[in-house]
Amino acid sequence: MDNPNVPTAPTYLEEFKRKGYSRADFLKFCTLMAAYLGLENSSTAQVVQAMSTKPRLPVIWLHFQECTCCSESFIRSSHPIVADVLLDQISLDYSETLMAASGHQAEEAMKNTMTKYKGEYILCVEGSVPTAADGVYCMIGGKTSMQILEEAAEGAKAVIAWGSCASNGCVQAAKPNPTSATPIHKLLKGKPVIKVPGCPPIGEVMAGVIVHVVTFGRLPELDGLGRPKAFYSKRVHDTCYRRPYYDAGLYVESFDDENAKKGYCLYKVGCKGPSTYNACGVTKWNNGVSFPIQSGHGCFGCSEENYWDNGRIYERASAFPGFGIESTADTVGKVALGVTVGALAAHAVMTNVRKKKLIKGLEKEGKESEQELKE
């Protein structure tokens, strides 16, 4: 070992060198990381700087009213793999799912980080907070989740709300929300909260958010609802490979019918892709293997606020004829779902108008690149 007596935490560059990589390798890694994060070349220097100088980012990860699907999804991440995140990128000092210590020793570990890294640690929250009955519907170590959240948030640099529970309350907040399950941004004042909704969010998206914070020491750019733009700015519908069938009016009429076998659009059997902002159509799930629509089931909008109360799962949503790929959550806002008769025909007209423009644009692009090839 290089120097067994060094008491300070190693930087990423040191970690790299220790693993036998050169500085050139390290720079290459940073470039890749920057590319992964969708950054301009000029940002690479920033990545290099960040990863050369910082000890691992301290993280406290709390669990309240939840089912642990977010933690499970996080460990499914393929890039980066979670062993590398845990050993090289962050210091996960409190996690009821993974930590060795229990009881007093676990509480002490959390306290140590809150004191030693005041103002520096990231607080991740999985689960909603029940505020009914003075908070007794969720207690850990004899304290209510309300109290624990308040204490842990005080010295946090930023807060990440994992999943739909922490972002919008999810299933326990569905009507009539008997425990007053509350998303955390409603309970925290003066703290930046990054919402990463989904039930659960995609593993690579979760790891991507962490990598962003580690690398830049700042939060990713968020949309008007507090979600990272990188993953929540496009509708599932607009990134869906079955979209052409929707535009052509070819639909699955019932599960396992001939149209289902042909992979037609699932809109008529309840797909909520047209009103759902998530990365499922692009990033897909579990290292890009599939996503709900590809496996024959409609999207039911698990990353949208109040999705449990936005109509039944197999009920046809409105067709959103006027909105195309250029719309974002900020401009569309929340459009109520409901069955609209005749909307499909209207949509076809709108689509054709818009498509003409799109096709023209693409044709131009195609010709240009053809020209480039000839030159």
Add this chain to the structure above:
Amino acid sequence: MSTRIVVDPVTRIEGHLRIEADIENGKIKDAYSSGTMVRLLEEILRGRDPRDAWAYVGRVCGVCTSVHSLTSVRAVEDALDIVIPPNAELVRNIMFCAQYMHDHVVHFYHLHAMDWVDVVNALKADPKKTSELAQSISNWPKSSPGYFSDLQKRIGKFVESGQLGIFSNGYWGHSAYKLPAEVNLIGLAHYLEALEWQKEIVKVHTIFGGKNPHPNYLVGGMACAISTDDVSGLNAERLAYVEQLLKQGKEFIEQVYIPDLMAIASFYKDWGAIGGGLGNYMSYGDLPWNGYRDTSSYKFPAGAILNKDISKVMEVDLRKDDEVQEFIDNSWYEYKGKGGLHPWKGESKIKYTGPKPPFENLDTSKAYSYLKTPRWKGNAMEVGPLSRVLVGYAKGREEFKEVVDKALTDLNVPVTALFSTLGRTAARGLESTLVAQWGIDFFNQLIDNIKKGDTRMADSSKRDPSKWPAKALGVGHAEAPRGALAHWINIEDEKIANYQLVVPTTWNASPRDAKGQVSAYEAALRDTPIADLKQPVEILRTIHSFDPCLACAVHLYDEEGKHISRISVLGD
């Protein structure tokens, strides 16, 4: 004079569990298990579409993901008298097998291993000796001295950094850790390998169900159409992917999980006489080979064993009024009447009577948990891998006898060692080897069916609610990784009138009943030796051997506090 100690939070589990234990003369005299979180999902389910229920109750648990959804679609199909196509049954079975492989491996390495493996001690291991040892117990290729030496350096640097992360404040160096440094190093290496492996096997869910955690299910079958001639359906590429994942999963279980389990167990044989507990075991059975309704075709047979008497296996009937009942004598609920209630007739209203937080101790002379107390014919029952393996063994199933007898011989322990903390942990591994093979068998049957021209995946004939009876009762059951699970549904006028779940961790972790009969956790903790009151790693060993899953304990009441009906959800 006894001393009360508290472990809260119990970590490396799903959900929120608190254990209070009275220690006298270095042993646990009595212990109390309390679930401290509730979500009240049943009130949310009331009035909703029964075809949607699987998605709601799927969110009970994301660790044993898929099992509640499976149980839910079975309950609705039972109520509406729907028989699903054989291919859908096979796909559900294959997903079930993948879930077991994932859940059991993650439990062993990430939730349980640190009770037995001293991570810090692994730094003292000799990589060359570690390599020799690893190669003597398995053909797993990652076993060179260089591999272990690199890992040791990586962990050494990690420890030196002073930022111990998930390993902070562990009970490292505790006298209860008995493994040689080399075995600790193998355990640590495989902790990290299993963390990488586990993200692969779940892709079986992603292919059939679109995502994991929380893959999609469907009342009437599955949504993943078979279409050998289209890129969007289950075609040769998708099926080959599934087959490869199942084979790789089996390989990891056989070459890593089982050799590690046996190696570690051989140093902790004393735990074959600790943590036995109730001696009553129950399984509902699962993995139908010939349709869900043909219970005789289940790969996991159903039955109940009382007082460790494996010469007799009794039948369990989930529909009978006097078999499965739930009590609330020590739970934070209230009933109108007294006694236990069958889930179809259950009633309850939440009533927290515990101390006002923040508090140091619960008053365990009164109600002390959000879990209700289920009983089978009045008996407290243990559910889970040990129960399944014992029922299979007691019923004389060859596959069970083979793996159990081999393990007992290899470890040189008597059959009574099964009734213990070690037995529970071993049974989980043994059934993993069975399930890994069954997954491949089910896959081959699916291929056979498709070859013969059967491509049906869903029966949509009863998806239209106008074809349903005005009233219908249904029950669905499954053997979740953590044990016997059942959902009871009451459909009225096309809507859910009542939905109730009695889940494995409710059986195991519930508070004692009115007669003072303790449930499985509390029984298993009694007489456990505790070497250091401040570091009760022994409590974690026994509690983790059950693989707790306390997702929620849910009961129904309306805003006026008037009873409507209830469900109880806890764990998977």
